[in-house]
Amino acid sequence: MSAFVKILTLSLLASSASEALSYFLVYRTEQFQQLKQKVVQSEIRLEEEKSSTAGNGKNRQRRIESIESQLSAARSKASKLQLRNMLVVALIQLITVYQVNAIYGGEAVGTLPFEPLSMFRSLTHRGLPEDSPNNACSATFVFVLGGLAFKAVLDWYLQLGMPKGSSLPKWVTNPEYVISGKK
Secondary structure (H helix, E strand, O other): OOHHHHHHHHHHHHHHHHHHHHHHHHHOOHHHHHHHHHHHHHHHHHHHHHHOOOOOHHHHHHHHHHHHHHHHHHHHHHHHHHHHHHHHHHHHHHHHHHHHHHHHOOOEEEEOOOOOOHHHHHHHOOOOOOOOOOOEEEHHHHHHHHHHHHHHHHHHHHOOOOOOHHHOOHHHHOHHHHHOOOO
16 A cells, blocks of 8 residues: 555544534533534524514614524533534644654655645655655645545534534625625
8 A cells, every 4th residue: 555545544534533522522512412402492593583584673783683692602611512622633633743743754756747836846746855845745744634624524414513504604604695686
């Protein structure tokens, strides 16, 4: 098996381990599940209130602001719960990157089909000797890039964290709404 495949496999294992640890430390706790449910319910109530025409403008605006503050408070509490987990996951990733550097340091594990810009060359050449080709890429670069990709896919597939919902801009969540010009 080539070094490139080994590094990608290690990256997948590290991402999976960090997601499993996140599940056990945060996502399965009752407190987090309650906060997640509160966020979902608040987002539904907020959407209903925004689309509703009942009530006068001032009272309706006050209700919308109240729901938005509840939503913000719930997201803030969830972020505090996730902080400890993020520190542990970062430590795991740092240890794994250190191990990858120790095993594959100074070895080009892949070749890019282009020569990277000089500002990105320091990322792609991390740990490689100066005389290596400009389009060579290091094990660290492959590991980090693979880890980012695998983590994004695992987050999307498992959907353990907080729902993204209204925290994203309208043009991201519903582009047809913006294109049609409805306000």
